Amino acid sequence: MKPSFSHRLLAVGFVCLLVSTSADAGENNDSALNREWKPAATEEIVVVGARTPRPMSEVAGKIDIITHDNLLNELATSFSDITRYTPGISVVTADSRFGATEMTIRGLSGNRVAMLIDGVPVPDQFDVGAFANAGQDFLTADSISRVEILRGPASTLFGNDALGGVFAVVTRDAEEFITSGNAHFGGSVTYNGRDNSTIASVSTAYQRNTSGHSTSGVLHLSTSKGNEPDLSASSDPDRQDRDRKSAFAKLGHVLPSGNRLRLEAAWFDEDLNTAMASVLGYGRQFANTTSLSGDDSRRRYTIIGGYEFYSDNRWLDEGRINTYWQKADVDQNTVEFRSSLTPPVRNERQFSYDVDSYGATLDLQSGATFARIEHRLSWGGAVERTDIKE
Helix, strand or coil: CCCCCCEEEEEEEEEEEEECCCCCCCCCCCCCCCCCCCCCCCCCCCCCCCCCEEEHHHCCEEEEEEEEHHHHHCCCCCCHHCCCCCCCCCEECCCCCCEEEEECCCCEEEEEEEEEEECCCCCCCECCCEEECCCCCCCHHHHHHEEEEEEEHHHHCCCCCHEEEEEEEEEEEHHHHHHCCCCEEEEEEEEEEECEEEEEEEEEEEEEEECCEEEEEEEEEEEEEECCCCCCCCCCCCEEEEEEEEEEEEEECCCCEEEEEEEEEEEEEEEEEEEECCCCCCCHHHHCCCCEEEEEEEEEEEEEEEEEEEEEEECCCCCEEEEEEEEEEEEEEEEECCCCCCCCCEEEEEEEEEEEEEEEEEEEEEEEEEEEEEEEEEEEEEEEEEECCH
């Protein structure tokens, strides 16, 4: 296949205005209309609704939140397990070879749903025919801190990929690992009988506070080995061996002013070997096929740098700056034998899909009060460049 190159430059501007009326002390001080509303201390704070932290009650769209505790209680170990108990949200499964490939929100899927990991857009899902499918499953359940799912159009905030909604994943910080003291070292081992998979994770974290400064870091490693899922409807399912490894590291520093610097790096590696027996002899495409096997690999590398700050300026309250670089490589090789033909035929198909992207986002928040009406304005922009080789 002749290589093709495409370059894309994306710039997104967004503005979100939220208005709430302030209370006016007077004779009806206890009435519901004149009582000043304040969010409860336990109210969820979300980012995906306006790209800046907001209480759930101040976000117009429908948002679902899945926490790390939810994933532990539900014994989630895979991409499809994450949203198993979330109505209206599901994961598309291509076939026994490629497995879970993309997220569906209210019936919309593929590149109409924006998927983010720590604020970085995951490369688009891409498939060609029956022998090539570059999915978006780059997740390890044990590394997830929370998932925020925004249902419905959000293109104004996240670009044209967010027509169906947004699936935003946040990985765990060092503070989530440390339960006492200033250091952590631990691990876990999980077995899933559905696909005979064993998942092992090891993590270490530390935190140090000196003279108003706070420095923290975490390293998380995970490995998983498994086979094809058990299918009660098939006595001879497609055989598969899966080997997945991932790692992420975070370093954060909080200044005495409360401003925060962070640096992240992540790596994902997966190898799949599949022997597809279920399609042999069926349909025009595989009528004479006697053997069909796939050898697939996927890699993803990410580096993120960020700065969160507060401001005393009249026109600005707080903001976030995020920069990132990402590289994803997909290689899928298919070997087909047609031994019943004369002479016997061997077909080999090779597919590669490489994505290099880098970009930056700026999210700012301002507030002002006019005529006893509080106005909150979120504004900023994003720029991204993506090079695709297929």
